[in-house]
Every structure is written in structure tokens, then in C-alpha cells.
Amino acid sequence: MDHRDWEILDVLYNQKNITKTAQILFLTQPALTKRIMQIEAEFNVKIVNRGVKGVSFTPQGEFLAQRAREMVATIRSIKDDVLNMSEEVAGTLRLGVSIFFGKYKLPGLLKQYKQQYPQVDYQVETGFSKDIFNLVYNHNVHIGFVRGDYSWPGNKHLLYEEKIIVISTERITLEDLPNIPRIDYHTDFLYKSLIDRWWSENYIKPPLTAMKVDRGDTCREMVLNGLGYAIMPSMFVDDLEDINKIEITDNKGEPLTRNTWMFYHEQTLEKRNVKAFVDLIINQRQA
Known part of the structure; x- marks a missing residue:
């Protein structure tokens, strides 16, 4: 077993799909299948079972996949530590970012950082905030950018505070909401719970949900085309002026x-490389 084999097991266990794993590792499917067969032959066990919905791991495969994650993390840490011994800021910076942050905030920050530290490479994973929280908690990324008030035992810095608002193209009031079409979007559990709790505190009827879309920016476009209202964090529409915006508050009147x-x-x-990036973010917030 070499490092590439451990990496294959780690990625395959996360993806549960031969095609996606091959794409991520820049291998052909036949080459990937051959490597898996070689690993199975080396340990004399069956590692995975193929099915119409992807692959499933045998108990022996589960064990090897867990050890693969440890091996990949150890080798990655060794490489980082060796690079860190030099005076240069170099190595690979691993970031986990929420989908919104990754689209609207991260590119500009990475551009500034790259200009100052051109020897640094990046690995960026995007996802819902709960998933990013788990990535940074488990040391799979160096830094996580998370939306929502998660309980975090390590170092943290507040970057943005967004008000939650109702947006629509037509003039409406909060009293109108139960009777007009609402557009929802797929989001993380913490935010959804916040909105659901606010709704239950203010209305007897459930919302009249007309559609649920995949992302916040898709939801915004549906609203801009007059298809209903949405409840969203303000950053989604900070660039829009000709739109109806209503800030919502809790039962104490706080936004x-x-x-x-x-x-x-x-x-x-x-x-x-991590400290340099953290310093860049903190200095920007203090400027």
C-alpha cells in the first residue's frame, strides 16, 4: 500500500461512487477499479460491493477506510510541518467555507492572500455550515467559515452580522405573509429552525410555500421575477435598492x-500559512 492507495480508499469511502472518485483523483474508471482489486488482493479481503446506487463497504473495508483517513491526514500533516520549517510562507492552506461565503466573499480574500504569499497552494471545500463545522472540528481543514451560531470550543472571530429580512417585488406587510406565495430554498438546519420558530411565534397558519429551490441565489431570482416573497439574510440583496425589504424581529423586538x-x-x-491568512482576515475586519 502506498499513499495513493490510502487516498483512493479515503475518497471512495466519502463518495461511495466509482465515477465520482475517479474524477476527483484524475483516474480512469478501469484504472481505479484495478487499484481497488490490487488492494483487495494485498489484504486478501473484499473491500467494497458494487450496486446500482454506488458502492458499499464491507466490515473489512470500513476498517481500512478509517485507517486510510488517518494515514492521509498524517502524511498531509508531515508535509505541512516540513514546509513550515522554512522561513517562507508556503504549503497548502485548507479552507472549509459555507456556500454563500465561498461565492461572494472568499475569491477576493484569496486574491489578496495569493498576492502576498504566492508560494501557498489552496484546497477549498464548500458546503452547508453544519458540514463545514464538522470539517474544521475534525481537523480536515485548517479554517472554517460558518454561518450560524454554532457552539465552538476553539478560536473564533465574528466576521459579519446580517439582519434577516422579508423580500418581495410588491409592497406587502408582515400580516400578509400567510396568504401569499412563499419561496423557500435548501439551507442548513440551524437557519431553518430559526425561521420556523419565528413563524410559529407570529402566525397560526403555516406558510403558503409555492416552491422550494436549491440555493439562495436561485430563490432571490424567483423573487425578483415576482413569483413570491422570501425570508433571507440581508447580504443576498444588499446590492438591490428597488425591492421591498422588511426586517423581522423576535418576540422582544430585537432584529x-x-x-x-x-x-x-x-x-x-x-x-x-494559516496564521498569515487568519491575520489577513482579522486586519480586514479591524480596518
Whole structure:
């Protein structure tokens, strides 16, 4: 078993799909299948079973996949530590970012960082905030950018505080909401729970949900085309002026907000590339 084999097992276990794994690892499917067969022959066990819905791991395969994750993480850490011994800021910076942050905020930050530290490479994973929280908690990424007030045991910095608003193209009031079409979008559980709780505190009837779309920006476009109203964090529509916006509040009259945080473990600051990126973010917020 070499490093590539451990990497194959790790990616395959996460994807549960031969085609996607091959694409991620830049292998052909026949080449990937051959490597899996070689691993099985080396350990003299069956690792995976193929089915119409993808692959499933045998008990032996589950064990090897868990060890593969440990091996990949160990080798990655060794490489980072060796690079960190030099005076240059180099190595690979691994970031986990929420979908919104990854689209609207991260590109500009990485551009600035790359200009200052051209020797640094990047690995960026996007997803819902809960998934990003787990990635940084489990040390799979150095820094996580998470939307929502998750309980975090390490270092954290508040980056943005967004008000939650109702948006529509027509003039409406909060009293109108139960009787007009609402457009929802797929989001993380924490945010959905916040909105559901607000609704239950203010209305007897359930919302008149006309459609549920995949992403926040898709939802925004549906609203802009007059298909209904939506409840969204304000950053989605900060660039729009000719649209009806209503801030919503809790039962104490305080604005409902959604915060964006930067999470990381204290020990990751020992890596020069991580500390440099954290310093860049903090300095920007203080400017």
C-alpha cells in the first residue's frame, strides 16, 4: 500500500461512487477499479460491493477506510510541518467555507492572500455550515467559515452580522405573509429552525410555500421575477435598492440576525500559512 492507495480508499469511502472518485483523483474508471482489486488482493479481503446506487463497504473495508483517513491526514500533516520549517510562507492552506461565503466573499480574500504569499497552494471545500463545522472540528481543514451560531470550543472571530429580512417585488406587510406565495430554498438546519420558530411565534397558519429551490441565489431570482416573497439574510440583496425589504424581529423586538464566523483550532496557528491568512482576515475586519 502506498499513499495513493490510502487516498483512493479515503475518497471512495466519502463518495461511495466509482465515477465520482475517479474524477476527483484524475483516474480512469478501469484504472481505479484495478487499484481497488490490487488492494483487495494485498489484504486478501473484499473491500467494497458494487450496486446500482454506488458502492458499499464491507466490515473489512470500513476498517481500512478509517485507517486510510488517518494515514492521509498524517502524511498531509508531515508535509505541512516540513514546509513550515522554512522561513517562507508556503504549503497548502485548507479552507472549509459555507456556500454563500465561498461565492461572494472568499475569491477576493484569496486574491489578496495569493498576492502576498504566492508560494501557498489552496484546497477549498464548500458546503452547508453544519458540514463545514464538522470539517474544521475534525481537523480536515485548517479554517472554517460558518454561518450560524454554532457552539465552538476553539478560536473564533465574528466576521459579519446580517439582519434577516422579508423580500418581495410588491409592497406587502408582515400580516400578509400567510396568504401569499412563499419561496423557500435548501439551507442548513440551524437557519431553518430559526425561521420556523419565528413563524410559529407570529402566525397560526403555516406558510403558503409555492416552491422550494436549491440555493439562495436561485430563490432571490424567483423573487425578483415576482413569483413570491422570501425570508433571507440581508447580504443576498444588499446590492438591490428597488425591492421591498422588511426586517423581522423576535418576540422582544430585537432584529433576527445570522452571523458568519471564522473558526479554527489554536494549534493550527503554528503553521505560517494559516496564521498569515487568519491575520489577513482579522486586519480586514479591524480596518
